[in-house]
Amino acid sequence: MGIGSGSVDVSAVRHILSDGRVLLDDVSFRVGEGARAALVGENGAGKTTLLRIIAGDLVPEAGAIARTGGLGVMRQFIGSVRDDTTVQRMLVDLAPPAVREAWHAVEAAELAMMETDDEPTQMTYANALAHWGDVGGYDIEITWDTVTVAALGVPYDRCKYRELSTLSGGEQKRLALEALLRGPDQVLLLDEPDNYLDVPGKRWLEERLLETRKTVLLVSHDRELLARVADRVITVEGGTAWVHGGGFASYPEARSARHERLAELRRRWDEEHQRLIDLVRTMQQQAANSPDMANRYHAMQTRLAKFEAAGPPPERPPEQKVAMRLRGGRTGVRAVIAEGLELTGLMQPFDAELWFGDRVGVLGANGAGKSHFLRLLAGQEVAHTGSWRLGARVVPGFFAQTHAHPEWQDRTPVDLLWHGETGPGAGGRAGIDRGRAMAALRRYGLHGAADQPFRTLSGGQQARFQILMLELGGATLLLLDEPTDNLDVLSAEALEEALAAFEGTVLAVTHDRWFARSFDRFLVFGSDGRVYESAEPVFDETRVARAR
Amino acid sequence: MTLTVPPSSSDSSSELPWDAAVEQAVDRLRGEYAGRVRPQLVVRVVRESRRDLGGSPVGALPELVERLARYRLGTHVG
Ligand SMILES: Nc1ncnc2c1ncn2[C@@H]1O[C@H](COP(=O)(O)OP(=O)(O)OP(=O)(O)O)[C@@H](O)[C@H]1O
Ligand SMILES: [Mg+2]
Secondary structure, three states: OOOOOOEEEEEEEEEEOOOOOEEEEEEEEEEOOOOEEEEEOOOOOOHHHHHHHHHOOOOOOEEEEEEEOOEEEEOOOOOOOOOOOEHHHHHHHHOOHHHHHHHHHHHHHHHHHHHOOOHHHHHHHHHHHHHHHHOOHHHHHHHHHHHHHHHHOOOHHHHOOOEHHHOOHHHHHHHHHHHHHHOOOOEEEEEOOOOOOOHHHHHHHHHHHHHOOOEEEEEOOOHHHHHHHOOEEEEEEOOEEEEEOOOOOOHHHHHHHHHHHHHHHHHHHHHHHHHHHHHHHHHHHHHOOOHHHHHHHHHHHHHHHHHHHHOOOOOOOOOOOOOOOOOEOOOOOEEEEEEEEEEOOOOOOEEEEEEOOOEEEEEEOOOOOHHHHHHHHOOOOOOEEEEEEEOOOOOEEEEOOOOOOHHHOOOOHHHHHHOOOOOOOOOOOOOOOHHHHHHHHHHOOOHHHOOOOHHHOOHHHHHHHHHHHHHHHOOOEEEEEOOOOOOOHHHHHHHHHHHHHOEOEEEEEOOOHHHHOOOOEEEEEOOOOOEEEEOOOOOOOOOOOOOO | OOOOOOOOOOOHHHOOOOOHHHHHHHHHHHHHOOOOOOHHHHHHHHHHHHHHOOOOOHHHHHHHHHHHHHHHHHHHHO
């Protein structure tokens, strides 16, 4: 099985959600050898679900998946791992099934030997090691070494027990991508691989995807990445999927042409429907006087029934609407003051001043300490020296990368909105009743997900909901950590508009080239540990080389 | 069709291996069991252990051989 012999065939797949809604129906497409297909669609359309069906995590209600070549999968939430998973564990999980099983066998045998050191246990251990060698385990360990050196700058043996939660989001993503791109699997399913990557990281990813001979199906909302990488575009919308055989440049035109065609077909169907109904009515009147007409009347009735039974063609998918309203309020002129601030081990001391109304983008390489800085200002525990304070009436509102709210996981949006919040950082959000909650959720395109547990919301739905919480929280200083990751194009634009109308101060970490351009000035976390101000966005700070 | 006749090895089962893994284990275990087990027996047990672990990865062999031989010698002296 050589490189490049992978493909995926999806035929007539149908998926039903646990609450009975049909999410996907009649989804068919093929991703042939060496293709680089993009999977796009609005937040909650079903992209992640479709990838999980292809990966075999979910069994579709109907239809089938056929695949050739080994399959490597990167999930959307890599980058926001908060549990105790280690680097080693993640690399094992990304390896082909045979390697995974062999690794678990070796681990089990090692544990058994700590209990009993007799001959059968030793032989089991020896066999497990032999099997590890047979499935290519030793070669994979060499690859893992290359992978960790490339992604983190340290050999495998020095970082294998390190917990992923101690790596930045971009470092986690980079690690997974290196492992999959250098690994043996020929088909890669990548769910938003560019989230959390810094700009050099995104460029690196674009280049690697262009040069790989593997077959790739990737989800992304990043227009620059899509334009450079995709050679076909699969859209999930209106409860099904369709394929544009070209790149992203010709995609918008193809999409509006398709929508017009759908609308036209529907219009014709409606017209024909009306014509048949009118005919039936006329004949019904004539049938009263003539037995001959009575026969024709019944025939026409049957024809109408058949026409209706065949059903109308699919509707043109509705245009989604998202409206975010971030209000804010006046604060002291100096909103944030930092003097000789140093987050322990992450940077050199720096001074910074943010004024009321400032729009400041925080830029810099993965791992430079940008998220820690925001967390500190949000009032969380972060080791530091030097001083910082917020100005009068400055109420911070913090948007963290997804999965930062373990206490939300099992509660529904309506329930979370019903219970207000008091206390530091929350800004005293008042609870709202179901009617108002539904109205707010509708503005965020979340009304369909109002009664689902938070953990079942899609990545972008979770991100939108967090912005809604900010809206209701009455913050006057927005601390946003990569807010546009996970958001589809339209919601990212809605957020930009909302920020423009916000009365208050905004400090946002971003690697989104598009979004960054809407800021007035920038705080750059340099790779040499220097934090400096810049009037223009700086995207090419190289990776942080720090002794770990 | 021709039948392949297995080569008649000169009693290959009794031919015990001798390599770096064996050498290291013998060195160590001879010292450990000095006075309790005859040196020739140490050599024999180590070489048998080495043979029984035949399919193991080369890198892991020294450790595996020493472990197994130590366990076997341990049960021998009781
Ligand atoms: N257990 C569940 N009950 C009800 N709805 C669910 C459940 N699990 C998922 N969903 C819904 O299924 C839909 C598809 O989710 P999916 O994660 O596939 O979206 P996505 O296209 O990947 O979106 P994003 O761009 O935000 O990542 C969403 O509307 C989500 O809320
Ligand atoms: Mg998704």
